[in-house]
Each structure stands twice: as structure tokens, then as C-alpha cells.
Amino acid sequence: MRVLGRIEVVERLGDGPGPARRVTGDDLPRRARQVLGVLAARHDRVQSKDALADAVWGEDLPGNHAAALEHYVSVLRRTLQPGVPTARSFIVTRAGGYLFATDRARLDLAELRTAVRLAEAQPGRADVRELIVRLAVDLPFGEDEYAEWAAPARAEVRAAVVGALLDLAEAEAATGADPARVQRLARDAIELEPFAERAYRMGMRASAALGRPDEVVRWYDQCRRALDQELGIAPSAETAALLAQLRDNPAPVHDRRRGDRRRPVPAPAPEPEGMRGPADAGRLAVVRELPTVPAPSERAPHRPPSSEAESHRPASSFLGREAELRVLAHGPGIVHVVGPAGAGKSAALGRLRETERATVGLGKGPGPGGALRLGWLRTVLRQLHAPADAVLDAAMAERRHLTPGELDDIAERIEGKTVAVDDAEHLDADSVAELRWLRERGVRVVVSYRYPSGIAGRPLGELGADLVLRLAPLGAAELDPATLERSGGIPALVEPGPAAEEAAMHLARQRTRWMPPAAWEILRLTAALGSLRVEQVAAVGGFDVDEVLAAVDQLVHAHLLAEGPGGHVRHRSGLVRNAVAAQISAAHGHQLRTRLTAG
Numbered sequence: 001m002r003v004l005g006r007i008e009v010v011e012r013l014g015d016g017p018g019p020a021r022r023v024t025g026d027d028l029p030r031r032a033r034q035v036l037g038v039l040a041a042r043h044d045r046v047q048s049k050d051a052l053a054d055a056v057w058g059e060d061l062p063g064n065h066a067a068a069l070e071h072y073v074s075v076l077r078r079t080l081q082p083g084v085p086t087a088r089s090f091i092v093t094r095a096g097g098y099l100f101a102t103d104r105a106r107l108d109l110a111e112l113r114t115a116v117r118l119a120e121a122q123p124g125r126a127d128v129r130e131l132i133v134r135l136a137v138d139l140p141f142g143e144d145e146y147a148e149w150a151a152p153a154r155a156e157v158r159a160a161v162v163g164a165l166l167d168l169a170e171a172e173a174a175t176g177a178d179p180a181r182v183q184r185l186a187r188d189a190i191e192l193e194p195f196a197e198r199a200y201r202m203g204m205r206a207s208a209a210l211g212r213p214d215e216v217v218r219w220y221d222q223c224r225r226a227l228d229q230e231l232g233i234a235p236s237a238e239t240a241a242l243l244a245q246l247r248d249n250p251a252p253v254h255d256r257r258r259g260d261r262r263r264p265v266p267a268p269a270p271e272p273e274g275m276r277g278p279a280d281a282g283r284l285a286v287v288r289e290l291p292t293v294p295a296p297s298e299r300a301p302h303r304p305p306s307s308e309a310e311s312h313r314p315a316s317s318f319l320g321r322e323a324e325l326r327v328l329a330h331g332p333g334i335v336h337v338v339g340p341a342g343a344g345k346s347a348a349l350g351r352l353r354e355t356e357r358a359t360v361g362l363g364k365g366p367g368p369g370g371a372l373r374l375g376w377l378r379t380v381l382r383q384l385h386a387p388a389d390a391v392l393d394a395a396m397a398e399r400r401h402l403t404p405g406e407l408d409d410i411a412e413r414i415e416g417k418t419v420a421v422d423d424a425e426h427l428d429a430d431s432v433a434e435l436r437w438l439r440e441r442g443v444r445v446v447v448s449y450r451y452p453s454g455i456a457g458r459p460l461g462e463l464g465a466d467l468v469l470r471l472a473p474l475g476a477a478e479l480d481p482a483t484l485e486r487s488g489g490i491p492a493l494v495e496p497g498p499a500a501e502e503a504a505m506h507l508a509r510q511r512t513r514w515m516p517p518a519a520w521e522i523l524r525l526t527a528a529l530g531s532l533r534v535e536q537v538a539a540v541g542g543f544d545v546d547e548v549l550a551a552v553d554q555l556v557h558a559h560l561l562a563e564g565p566g567g568h569v570r571h572r573s574g575l576v577r578n579a580v581a582a583q584i585s586a587a588h589g590h591q592l593r594t595r596l597t598a599g
Contacts (some may be wrong), residue, residue, distance in 0.1 A: 001090075001106045003040050003159065005138035005514070007033060009080050023080055025143045032072040032079075034149075037141050038101040039091060041153040043110050048097040054151040070566060073098060109153065110137055116160045119167075125522045126171055129164040133188075136161045137513060143457065146428065158192050162199075165189040166186075169202045173209075180502045182206035188508060194226045197239050208246045210499075216246050229364060229379050319341040319494065320478035321348055321410060323470060328446055329360070329418075332466035333439055337448040339471035340558045342492030343508040345448040348471065349422050353383070356418070365423040365449075366431075373428060374402075376421050377410075386413040401430035404437070411441035418444040425449035429459040473559050473572070488573030490559060501582065504575035511558040518543050519551040523560065523571070527580035528589045529596055540595050 007025030090105035207215035363376030473489030571577035
């Protein structure tokens, strides 16, 4: 049974890696799925019927909760293990309650907890930390992420993965062999926990080791913005001291990978109050998704280009998104902006904020950790010069929603303006209700998230939309042929900078995290072998054709693969293809080509 991500129960039909029968959480009645989730979260511990009922129903207990639980446990046993006697079920009846027995069914959450205990007992075991990261493809119980019973397990897994990522980054940094991998690990940790200063410090050190002083400052600025927007605090003295150390120590350090010498780290540029916002928070530290243009009064003095490549770089423009910007600025009342990681959602909303400062406020959603619930609204109101910090502080301290009177007061001050929330998929039910209230009183609403399917069953799905704006890849009308082939039209890769393949690999990993393992293997096969037909992928990879087709659909939808004539599929982006191909050894590539020829 897998619960890291969304629930899936797999039963092997016979020995070995042959056919399997799969049941997902969507195949189960909602209450039955929640009973299963509670038992899995508290595996190997007996849960009384009263405790189970409290977790599943809370205060809305059915008339005879014991009988209801018995019914749902019976449904689970029949559905998950048809024909198996109750005495052999992995849901064991014990002392007036039930337990999930991991000696009868493997459970990925139990394996992760075992790995965490081993990592604590043996701090030097990098392989155990790698196992933790591999197991935790996502936080557990995605179908019920807002349930109180799921919250402790989700927080536990988040902390375990962030700790493992940073331990791996620290170990890698100690060897000095691959600073780029240190950056990737730090970024993954920040995505899970944006307030982990240790991750930003690892990124700063890695950028310095790579001889990229500007990146050191960008890591620090990203940390400062994240802490200021959500917590209202500055980076710690340790983080500030590290910046000063890297800035004030201009001694050149040879960069083995680039063959040059490190330049001094510049001081971070002061950020005008009106520019504070999360426009850059979702971008990779080494990638400009799309260039930004400050107001004339805020522009730095002109500097000559530092290289011939820069001197031929086109003037800053918002490639291929002008029409979308007009819709965002002057469109209907509620606009949803969707697209996979790297599609330019954060950049589009950031540019909207820059060009429409008087009428648009931009906040950032709370992320899977929840953070401070009303942080997005605090940022928006400050940007629109209508702060309501006392009201928001009181609501957060009392753990309550805003009252109608408080919302009416806020709406009156920002009527006719736009509230934009980036990465909004984790907004809770109270936040969505508050957005709807503001909309009904003349405030426009813009929200962004990755996929419409990602908000199914979440509060944001109840907000409604007058327009769903999907950000498609850029095309030949916006990009020259070489740039189009290299980037695949993915905005995050149009101007990738010096760490192009690292950025491309990070983007590919992010876009495939929610996909089955076959998807990543298909990216590897097409990187090593070039354009392939679906049946060739299935033969070389050892997959069922239906499994390959399902993964290809997802990869095309995520703009990682492109379809060609005759049922062929290939990488859409040359950068992603090269980054994935670099992970395949020559021996493995030869074996794959031999297998393809034999097939």
C-alpha cells in the first residue's frame, strides 16, 4: 500500500514483477478511504472504534458509529483483498478495534519511518537519506490533506524529507565535488519548507563554489522575501553573516567546472517597498523565467554587457504573453491561471504587479505546510496601500476567519482593484470564502496553480472561474528556431543562464513528481535513444503498452514530450534531453541500443 502521495493498493498476481491489481483511493467510498488512511497513518497500533470514529467523523458522528465502522472495514477487506479470509486480512480486528498490520502488507509510510529511525541512529548513512527522498515522492494522503488526522503524518514526512535533503546537501558540499547538486537539493528542500534558512545557506555556499556571485545574492534575497512576506521577520544573523563573509572574501577560488575564478559577491540591491512581493519566489535561483523591467526611477545605472553573448541578447520583453497580460489586467472577475512548473505563471503575475502597481496586489499561497493563513492577504493589502495588519493579526491569533464586517471594510478600500494569489492550490476553505466575499463586493480575483485536476476536492475548486487561462509553451512566433529547439518553448528555459542543464533537470523532476515511475524511465529512454514509437518504449523498458500510453499522455500534457509522425515521441526540449542523457552511462546507453535493435 502506498500513501505517500495519493492512496494506492497494489496486489501482485503471482510471484515476481508480473501483472498486478491496483485499487486507488478514488475507487473507494470516501469514508472507507478515510478509515484506511487513519489506520495506515497509525499503523501497527490498535485503534479503538471510538478513536477511529472521532478521526473520521469528528463531531458529526453517525447514530451508530461502531456499526458504520464495521461496514466500512468490511468494504475495505472485500475491495482490497477479495477472497482472502478475514483472519488473513492486513486490517486486523483486535480488542474492540482495528490495526493496519505491516507484517501482512507492505506500507511505504512504515518503510519511511524505519529509514528515518535508521538515519537518526547512523548519521553518516547517505544511502538511508537517499532512500527517504526516493520513498517520499509527495506528502501522504493527498486526497485528505486537510483532515486533522492526516496533518501529523504530513508534517512528519515533510520534516523527514527536508532533513534528508539538507543532510545530503551538506555531505555533498563537504566533498566539494558537485556544487550544482547541492543547489538542486537545497531547492527541493525549499519547495517543501520555504522558511528553512539552512537550505538557503547551502545554496549560497554552492553558488560561491561555482563562481557565481550574483546567485549568492539571489539566494539571500529569496530567503529574505520568503521570511518577510509570510512571517514578517528578517533572515537570521547566521545567514546575514554568511552573506557578508562571501561578499567580503574576494579571494579567487578556482572553479573546476568552469575553469575561471570566482568574482567578489556584490551587495544585495535594496528593494523598494512597492516592489515587495512573491513574483520571484517560484523561480529557480539560476533561471529568469522571463525578464522584468523596473520603473525608470528604480533602474540601476547602465552597465556595459559583461560578455559578447550578453551584448547580443534581445532587449527585455515579456515574450509571448502580452495578450495574457491584458486579460489578467482587464479581464473578467475571477481568472484562474494554470500551467506546469516553469510555464511562467509566477513571472506573468509578477509582471502584472509591476505594470499595474496601483490596482494589483500579489500574494503567495501558503504552500502544503499551511504557514500563516492570511499572509497572502497581508501582502496584497500592503502593496495596495490599504494595510489591515491589526485585523489580520487578531484573526490569526484567534484562529478564525474574517468576519463579514472586517471583509466589508477591506473590500471598500480595495474596490475595483485586483487581488492575485500565486501558487493558490493550498488555500484553505476560509481563505476561499474570503476571496469569494471580496469578489462579490467588486474586487477582481486572479489565482494561479499547476493543474485543474490538482484542485479537485480542494477548497479552491469551489471558487469558480469566469476564465481559465492555460499558459501554453512559446512557439515559433516568439522564439527563433535555435531557442525553440533548446527550450522546447518552456519559458523557464528560454534564458537559462550558466546552469542550463541543472535548471532543466530540476524542472523535469518537478513536472514528473506526480507521475508514475514509468514516466521518468520514458524520459531516460528517449534521451538515450532519440525518437521512439510507443511499442518500442514498452519493449525496451519492459512496460505494458497501456502503461506507456498513460505516461506519455501525462508527459505530453506537461510539455516534456512532443509527438511526431507514425506514433513517435521525443523530447520537446533539447536542454531537458541533454540533462537527462547526461545521467545515463555509456555502458547503459549501449545496452539500451542493443536491446532496441534486438527488439
